[in-house]
Amino acid sequence: MSANSAFSKLDALSRKLEAIEHAQSMLGVDEAVMMPVGGGEKRAETMSTLAGMYHEMATAPEVGDWLGDAEAEPLDEMQSLAIREFRRVHTNMTCLSADFVRKQVNARIRAEQLWRELRPTGDWAGFLPAFEGLVATAREEAQLRADVLGLSPYDALMEQYDPGNRVAEVAPVLNDLKTFLKDFVPAALAHQEAKLARRPLKPLNAPFAIDKQKALGLVMMEAVGFDFEHGRLDVSHHPFCGGVPTDIRMTTRYTEGEFLTSLMGILHETGHGLYEQGLPKEWTHWPVGRARGMAMHESQSLFVEKQIARSPEFWEWAMPHVREKLGAEAIAGWDLEDVLAHVHFIERGLIRVDADEATYPLHVILRFELEQDLISGKLAPKDVPAAWDAKMREYLGLSTIDNMKDGPMQDVHWPSGAIGYFPSYTLGAIIAAQLWSAIERDQPNAREDMRNGRFVGINDWRRENIWSQASKYSTPELLQRATGEKLNSKHFQEHLARRYLS
Amino acid sequence: MSANSAFSKLDALSRKLEAIEHAQSMLGVDEAVMMPVGGGEKRAETMSTLAGMYHEMATAPEVGDWLGDAEAEPLDEMQSLAIREFRRVHTNMTCLSADFVRKQVNARIRAEQLWRELRPTGDWAGFLPAFEGLVATAREEAQLRADVLGLSPYDALMEQYDPGNRVAEVAPVLNDLKTFLKDFVPAALAHQEAKLARRPLKPLNAPFAIDKQKALGLVMMEAVGFDFEHGRLDVSHHPFCGGVPTDIRMTTRYTEGEFLTSLMGILHETGHGLYEQGLPKEWTHWPVGRARGMAMHESQSLFVEKQIARSPEFWEWAMPHVREKLGAEAIAGWDLEDVLAHVHFIERGLIRVDADEATYPLHVILRFELEQDLISGKLAPKDVPAAWDAKMREYLGLSTIDNMKDGPMQDVHWPSGAIGYFPSYTLGAIIAAQLWSAIERDQPNAREDMRNGRFVGINDWRRENIWSQASKYSTPELLQRATGEKLNSKHFQEHLARRYLS
Structure with a gap:
């Protein structure tokens, strides 16, 4: 595939979009896990600006042209699937007018x-x-x-x-x-x-010390296959699984009175994390490389x-x-x-x-x-x-x-x-x-x-x-x-x- | 200042650039404080892509035109200083060719x-x-x-x-x-x-428990004026002061054998943090609003x-x-x-x-x-x-x-x-x-x-x-x-x- 092909242009665009998504995802994790309360206003402004930049780049007029051109290029099977999924995402993203979205x-x-x-x-x-x-x-x-x-x-x-x-x-x-x-x-x-x-x-024979609950959760996560080279477990008010496939950020919430809810929650989020960690590395920047x-x-x-x-x-x-x-x-x-x-x-x-x-x-x-x-x-x-x-x-x-x-x-x-x-x-x-x-x-x-x-x-x-x-x-x-x-x-x-x- | 003025265009560009910088800064902090080792490769790729996007946006041909136009617009004193500093930064950023930079x-x-x-x-x-x-x-x-x-x-x-x-x-x-x-x-x-x-x-009568050292550091930071609504202290291998003015992320490194080095390090970084926290909020997105x-x-x-x-x-x-x-x-x-x-x-x-x-x-x-x-x-x-x-x-x-x-x-x-x-x-x-x-x-x-x-x-x-x-x-x-x-x-x-x- 030449560097001037429409496919290559979409590949380069996808890398930029992935970088913005990476930032959005990690800023979201940071907001839930680390951010002091006074950082919220500027963070919200930043997230909104990044979302606007993302939308502007993903829906620029030339993207539709590149998709049309790429569909006519000689592509292998995975590349064809990549273009088909990009087209689907692009259609879903562009089918509402800016006025309607506002x-x-x-x-x-x-x-x-x-x-x-x-x-x-x-x-x-x-x-x-x-x-x-x-x-x-x-x-x-x-x-x-x-x-x-x-x-x-x-x-x-x-x-x-x-x-x-x-x-x-x-x-x-x-x-x-x-x-x-x-x-x-x-x-x-x-x-x-x-x-x-x-x-x-x-x-249950409460209390259960939080550091002990955490140690138990980590053992369970590892046993069911979570890769700690590419992820970690933290605490947030609402548990979630965020981050990016190479760096999954899971959270939970502990209470000393009970350990089963948090443990089951950790294992639930681990299921999300395993899916992301198992996605094909070489396609993470394309829509086709995302979870289905x-x-x-x-x-x-x-x-x-x-x-x-x-x-x-x-x-x-x-x-x-x-x-x-x-x-x-x-x-x-x-x-x-x-x-x-x-x-x-x-x-x-x-x-x-x-x-x-x-x-x-x-x-x-x-x-x-x-x-x-x-x-x-x-x-x-x-x-x-x-x-x-x-x-x-x-x-x-x-x-x-x-x-x-x-x-x-x-x-x-x-x-x-x-x-x-x-x-x-x-x-x-x-x-x-x-x-x-x-x-x-x-x-x-x-x-x-x-x-x-x-x-x-x-x-x-x-x-x-x-x-x-x-x-x-x-x-x-x-x-x-x-x-x-x-x-x-x-x-x-x-x-x-x-x-x-x- | 009308929304179509060159000054307004530079203001809008500055907000985008600030959003990218905010992301870069926080991703840098996250890398030092939180990121698991396997996340490094994709993080480096992301940082490089964001840096490229930043440079492309900041040095786009129209930016020079906007600066020239803005210099001719009716500006108050702070706006004039803002344009002067933007011009200085722009000159420093554009004076090397892309080939030379590579x-x-x-x-x-x-x-x-x-x-x-x-x-x-x-x-x-x-x-x-x-x-x-x-x-x-x-x-x-x-x-x-x-x-x-x-x-x-x-x-x-x-x-x-x-x-x-x-x-x-x-x-x-x-x-x-x-x-x-x-x-x-x-x-x-x-x-x-x-x-x-x-x-x-x-x-010194070692060991000094790390949680106690941290408590002491927090008291000292707060006493000398650090605003914990807009910042926090974490641990990293190389201590630094990062983040953004509304959300300063400081780090230190502890050893149980000694507490003065870490404490002095915390107070050193607090000095950087106070400067950032004291910058004028309404200008953070412009070069003139940054630390000197x-x-x-x-x-x-x-x-x-x-x-x-x-x-x-x-x-x-x-x-x-x-x-x-x-x-x-x-x-x-x-x-x-x-x-x-x-x-x-x-x-x-x-x-x-x-x-x-x-x-x-x-x-x-x-x-x-x-x-x-x-x-x-x-x-x-x-x-x-x-x-x-x-x-x-x-x-x-x-x-x-x-x-x-x-x-x-x-x-x-x-x-x-x-x-x-x-x-x-x-x-x-x-x-x-x-x-x-x-x-x-x-x-x-x-x-x-x-x-x-x-x-x-x-x-x-x-x-x-x-x-x-x-x-x-x-x-x-x-x-x-x-x-x-x-x-x-x-x-x-x-x-x-x-x-x-x-």
């Missing part, structure tokens, strides 16, 4: 600020005008994207988060899961009640958290490490079943982010259904509280009609304008279970490996089938190639039944 | 890599070819700059570090100081010997370290804090004189960075003299070892002829191409003493303030006369305005005599 940013800022102010008191009436403005803008955005992408409006929104995911394929899978969960959740709760009647939940969307990313974190780190086999291996790192008194007299009773504890609740893996999908499906109707116009913003309450009562037997704070005002997503994102969470859980089944099919000793703290085979499979594939394929294609099956919730249902009904 | 970067990389490899064994013969290449390029650079700036070649190099500093004014001051020190150093050493014979140096050069910056760190933190008055206040933070046993049975014997301890040595304030200037003057001759061609690179040895013997009575490692190969400056920088260190020490004298003239109770841990008056004076002035004036103008005197070493000589001969 209007949208204002609607989002207004709604999010008002949400932060009014959420504590659940003042829906106060919030509604901003929410109406936001939904109107989201409908307009969905239509603008739909026109360019040749998709339905809601599909066009989902396309930003999970390329290739369509309501036509996703909705039946989630409906199937919903039907399953309506009977499963009561059965699992009854099963748990009977178990706990026989063997009550043992209290939100659902696949969440599948990797949920794989480590739910499939590995909450499994009985994992805990057989982990319990001696807990005793060694936290001290023998931490879980004195505990058997495996006592830990599992904690990490498998389920209950119905109002709040999505606090939900367990059995009830979480119902929270997501509720939002998925409501936001489709919001975008299509079938549901008016003012009618959300009633619709929310009806579904909460139907799916989880709980009412939120007098509790907006823990009902439709609980999440930041809608106020910040993220519509089409919620399904990714549960698709991630479904994909994680589907991947585990495929691994067990290919590696019949996978559970035995976990029991012995060996994660190399499991990680090699994921590296080959998911991580190294980056964004070469759409989300459904990637899943089909990796597992030989289309997206389906069968494996997730079996996973839940095995864990919560036996 | 050649120079290669010469520097080669020399610095070879220096790192050969310094441990002091292999001068192996290093010489690269050093010759480097000096040849530096001579060419000096001539190119000199032609554009209308200065002599060496002045043109100094101009990058300390705008307005000229050999014609600096050399007589440093010569005067050299003459003074030739007699002063032996006298001060004899005085010290007599003192220590009467009252021997008390050993290396000598003035060093004067601020040396002011805090040498004028304040090694003074008897400071230690009268500080000793109870040391006892409180490190524990009473840390300096059990010590009087003020015992601490002062440590913080005023002087000795002749080969290594500049280890030198005390009495001998340090002689190391600098040696380099200042040699590098002028290297640039003029009077001294050939191959003759540096002999010239270095002759001066070391004359100034400090020590020979380096068989010890290149601790002779001309000790510093990274020349191998990395920084010629014209060394004088800044000693000019900083001279300026710090000159500023102290001016403060004592204006605030006769300044020493009494220190004795009581009150630094507000001293800092207000510096804020008004130095920090808030940013880069409105050249280094000599700024000093003259602040102290009412031209640069002179009288106050520094008096400071040394008071401290080391009484």
Whole structure:
């Protein structure tokens, strides 16, 4: 490829964009982990200026020309995929006018600020005008994207988060899961009640010193494959996995009263980190070298958290490490079943982010259904509280009609304008279970490996089938190639039944 | 000022450049404080890409046009100064061709890599070819700059570090100081010997726990005026003061065997930090809003370290804090004189960075003299070892002829191409003493303030006369305005005599 080829020009541009993203990512990490409060104003100005520079460079008129020219150049297979993905990203980035984006940013800022102010008191009436403005803008955005992408409006929104995911394929899978969960959740709760009647939940022997918890977390991270030459663990108020593939910055939050929440959180974020660390190094500056969307990313974190780190086999291996790192008194007299009773504890609740893996999908499906109707116009913003309450009562037997704070005002997503994102969470859980089944099919000793703290085979499979594939394929294609099956919730249902009904 | 004015265009460009600098600065801090080793390669690539983007934007052809247009626009006084300083920076940045800069970067990389490899064994013969290449390029650079700036070649190099500093004014001051020190150093050493014979140096009661040392450092930083809303202290292998004015990132390095070196280092870097924190907020994105050069910056760190933190008055206040933070046993049975014997301890040595304030200037003057001759061609690179040895013997009575490692190969400056920088260190020490004298003239109770841990008056004076002035004036103008005197070493000589001969 000559240095004057359109492909080379896009390669050079990609390196500049990657440098800005690297800076944005690390400045974001620094802000959460290190920055003193007075640095915030100038930092926000800097982030906004860098974002503007990024957008200006990525959407400059010549970029479209280079893409057209590159498509006509002789390219090898990976280069062709790189151009296809660059084109997809470019189309998604350029399909809204600058005027519309400004209007949208204002609607989002207004709604999010008002949400932060009014959420504590659940003042829906106060919030509604901003929410109406936001939904109107989201409908307009969905239509603008739909026109360019040749998709339905809601599909066009989902396309930003999970390329290739369509309501036509996703909705039946989630409906199937919903039907399953309506009977499963009561059965699992009854099963748990009977178990706990026989063997009550043992209290944790707090306090757990934070340095000891950290040491335990580091051992677990390393065991499941995190590369500390290319990443680290810090503390922040909201745990996250940030940084860049060669330098993953994970955070957690500790409390001395309990160690399992933080440990599971660390392992969840480690799943995100492993995906990033496993991306192909030579393509990190191209869109095709990035992780494939939100659902696949969440599948990797949920794989480590739910499939590995909450499994009985994992805990057989982990319990001696807990005793060694936290001290023998931490879980004195505990058997495996006592830990599992904690990490498998389920209950119905109002709040999505606090939900367990059995009830979480119902929270997501509720939002998925409501936001489709919001975008299509079938549901008016003012009618959300009633619709929310009806579904909460139907799916989880709980009412939120007098509790907006823990009902439709609980999440930041809608106020910040993220519509089409919620399904990714549960698709991630479904994909994680589907991947585990495929691994067990290919590696019949996978559970035995976990029991012995060996994660190399499991990680090699994921590296080959998911991580190294980056964004070469759409989300459904990637899943089909990796597992030989289309997206389906069968494996997730079996996973839940095995864990919560036996 | 209309949004279409040339001034406004330069203002908008400055905000973009500031955002890149903010990113570069914080990525640099992160690299030293947080980054895992495997992140280095991509980080280096990112830094290089950002530097290229910065240079491209700052030297784009239209910038020169905007400067010309802005000079003709109606500007208030500060705006005029802003354009003047922008012009100065722009001239310094554009006076070398891209081809020359590439050649120079290669010469520097080669020399610095070879220096790192050969310094441990002091292999001068192996290093010489690269050093010759480097000096040849530096001579060419000096001539190119000199032609554009209308200065002599060496002045043109100094101009990058300390705008307005000229050999014609600096050399007589440093010569005067050299003459003074030739007699002063032996006298001060004899005085010290007599003192220590009467009252021997008390050993420190190590170990000093690192968390206690950190607590002590934070108390001292806060006392001398560091704003922790806009900065923090961390640990790195090489201590530095980085970040941005609204978010100063200082580092230090601790050893359990000793606490004074780290504490003095913290206070030195705090001096740099105070300067940055005191810059005018509304101009941080313009060159005129930056700190005024290396000598003035060093004067601020040396002011805090040498004028304040090694003074008897400071230690009268500080000793109870040391006892409180490190524990009473840390300096059990010590009087003020015992601490002062440590913080005023002087000795002749080969290594500049280890030198005390009495001998340090002689190391600098040696380099200042040699590098002028290297640039003029009077001294050939191959003759540096002999010239270095002759001066070391004359100034400090020590020979380096068989010890290149601790002779001309000790510093990274020349191998990395920084010629014209060394004088800044000693000019900083001279300026710090000159500023102290001016403060004592204006605030006769300044020493009494220190004795009581009150630094507000001293800092207000510096804020008004130095920090808030940013880069409105050249280094000599700024000093003259602040102290009412031209640069002179009288106050520094008096400071040394008071401290080391009484």
